[in-house]
Amino acid sequence: MIERTKILLEENEMPTQWYNIVADLPEPPPPALHPGTHQPATAEDFKPLFPMALVEQEVSTERYIDIPGDVLDVYRLWRPSPLFRARRLEKHLDTPAKIFYKYEGVSPAGSHKPNTAVPQAWYNAQEGVRKLTTETGAGQWGSSLAFACAQFGLECEIWQVAASYLAKPHRRTMMETWGGRVHPSPSEVTEFGRKLLAENPDHPGSLGIAISEAVSEAIEDETVRYALGSVLNHVLLHQTIIGEEALLQLAKVGETPDVLVGCTGGGSNFGGLAFPFLREKLAGKMNPVIRCVEPAACPTLTKGEYRYDFGDTAGLTPLMKMHTLGHGFVPEPIHAGGLRYHGMAPLVSHVYELGLVEAIALPQLECFEGAIKFARSEGIVPAPEPTHAIAAAIREALACKESGEDKIILTALCGHGHLDLASYDRYLRGEMRDLELSDDVIKAAMLDVPEIA
Numbered sequence: 001m002i003e004r005t006k007i008l009l010e011e012n013e014m015p016t017q018w019y020n021i022v023a024d025l026p027e028p029p030p031p032a033l034h035p036g037t038h039q040p041a042t043a044e045d046f047k048p049l050f051p052m053a054l055v056e057q058e059v060s061t062e063r064y065i066d067i068p069g070d071v072l073d074v075y076r077l078w079r080p081s082p083l084f085r086a087r088r089l090e091k092h093l094d095t096p097a098k099i100f101y102k103y104e105g106v107s108p109a110g111s112h113k114p115n116t117a118v119p120q121a122w123y124n125a126q127e128g129v130r131k132l133t134t135e136t137g138a139g140q141w142g143s144s145l146a147f148a149c150a151q152f153g154l155e156c157e158i159w160q161v162a163a164s165y166l167a168k169p170h171r172r173t174m175m176e177t178w179g180g181r182v183h184p185s186p187s188e189v190t191e192f193g194r195k196l197l198a199e200n201p202d203h204p205g206s207l208g209i210a211i212s213e214a215v216s217e218a219i220e221d222e223t224v225r226y227a228l229g230s231v232l233n234h235v236l237l238h239q240t241i242i243g244e245e246a247l248l249q250l251a252k253v254g255e256t257p258d259v260l261v262g263c264t265g266g267g268s269n270f271g272g273l274a275f276p277f278l279r280e281k282l283a284g285k286m287n288p289v290i291r292c293v294e295p296a297a298c299p300t301l302t303k304g305e306y307r308y309d310f311g312d313t314a315g316l317t318p319l320m321k322m323h324t325l326g327h328g329f330v331p332e333p334i335h336a337g338g339l340r341y342h343g344m345a346p347l348v349s350h351v352y353e354l355g356l357v358e359a360i361a362l363p364q365l366e367c368f369e370g371a372i373k374f375a376r377s378e379g380i381v382p383a384p385e386p387t388h389a390i391a392a393a394i395r396e397a398l399a400c401k402e403s404g405e406d407k408i409i410l411t412a413l414c415g416h417g418h419l420d421l422a423s424y425d426r427y428l429r430g431e432m433r434d435l436e437l438s439d440d441v442i443k444a445a446m447l448d449v450p451e452i453a
Ligand SMILES: *Cc1c(COP(=O)(O)O)cnc(C)c1O
Pocket: 111, 112, 113, 140, 141, 229, 230, 231, 263, 264, 265, 266, 267, 268, 269, 270, 338, 339, 383, 385, 386, 414, 415, 416
C-alpha cells in the first residue's frame, strides 16, 4: 500500500447520502416528550420550530437519506474534506501508532458546522421560511448558519452568549459579513433576556439561555423558524458525511481504526465521524474502541445523569432523554466555548448507555499542551474544542509507545482556531487554569430537572 500523508477523494467520490444510525441500533432511542403533557412529542409539537422535512428526519428510521442536489453543490465548495495522517506528530511523540485526522476546518466558516447549516437553510427555504433564528456560543454555529442563509436568500438572526460576544468580536464580524444580525445574550430583545438582565446586568449568558431567546422569537412568527447547530438527530444525521468520507479515505490506504476519539459538546462532530464506523462495528466489519472526549469543566457524559431534560434554560423545547448537568447549569467560561452545553445529543447519550461508546473528561491545560504539540508538528492551529480530541489521541499514542502497539487512531480536527487566538495567548502567557467542577454545583443544577415517571 502507498504511504500517504494527505488522503483526498475526488469530487465524484463524495457520498450522496447521509447515514441514520437509528436504523441499526439494537434498541430504539427514547422519544422526545412534549414539555407540558410529557407525552411523546408529535410532528405538530415541532412544527413551530422546524420545517416538516427536518421534523421527518428527526424521527426517521430510514437507514440512508439522499442529500439534495443543491446541498451537494454547496458542499462541493469545500468537500470532500482531507484526511491527514499526522506523521510529524507521530514522529514527535515517537509512537508506533498511526494517527489520522479528518480536517473540517477547510469549510468557509472554519468548522464542521456548515455540514448541517447548509441543509437546514435549504429545507427551510424550500418551505417558504423567511428568517432563521439561532443561538451561538463560541460563534462557530452562528457564522455557519449566516453563511448557509446567505446561500439561499434567508435572513438570519443570532443570539450570541454574552461572554463570547465580548471576547470574540471577530466572529460577530464574520456573521455580519454573511448578512447575519447578532445580539448578545441575554438580550433586551426578548422577555426572558430582559428578566435575566434585570437580575444581573453583567450576566455572562449560556447556550441554554441563548437557545431560549432564539426559540421564543421563532415561535411568535409564522414566517420564522429556529435552527440548532448540534444535539438533535437531524443535525447528527447531516454530519455523517464526515464519517462516510473518512471510511472511503481510510479504505484508500487500506486501514481500519482501532481507536476513534472525538470531542463532544452537543455531540454532532463526534456522531458525524463515529456513527458510520459504529455501523461497520455493529455489522462485525471492524472493531474500533469509540471514545467521546469532553471538558472536565462540563462533563455531561461522565458526570451528568441520563434522564429527560429541556434543551434550553427557560424550558421551551421538547424534553429529551439525554445525559445532562441540568438545564440551569452554567459552565465555567472555559476556552472551548463550543463544548459548554449542559446536555448531550440523545443519540450519543443512547449509544453511550448501550455501552457502544466510552467517554473521558480532560482538563483544558492538557488539551492546549496537546494543541501546541500538534500545531508545531502538523502546522494547523486547532480550534479549542478539538484540542480535547487531539489530547486524547496523544494519550492513546503515548500508551502505544509504552506497550509497543501500532494502533490506528482516528479523530476529527473539526475546526481551526484562527479566531480563537486569545485562548492560545492566555495559554502561552501561562494564564490558563484548570477549572475544577464541584459535585455540589452539579447537584444544585440537577434540582430543577423535571421528574418524569
Ligand atoms: C460547535 C463546535 C463543537 C461542539 O459541537 P459538537 O456538536 O459537539 O460537535 C466542537 N468543535 C467545533 C470546532 C465547533 O464549532
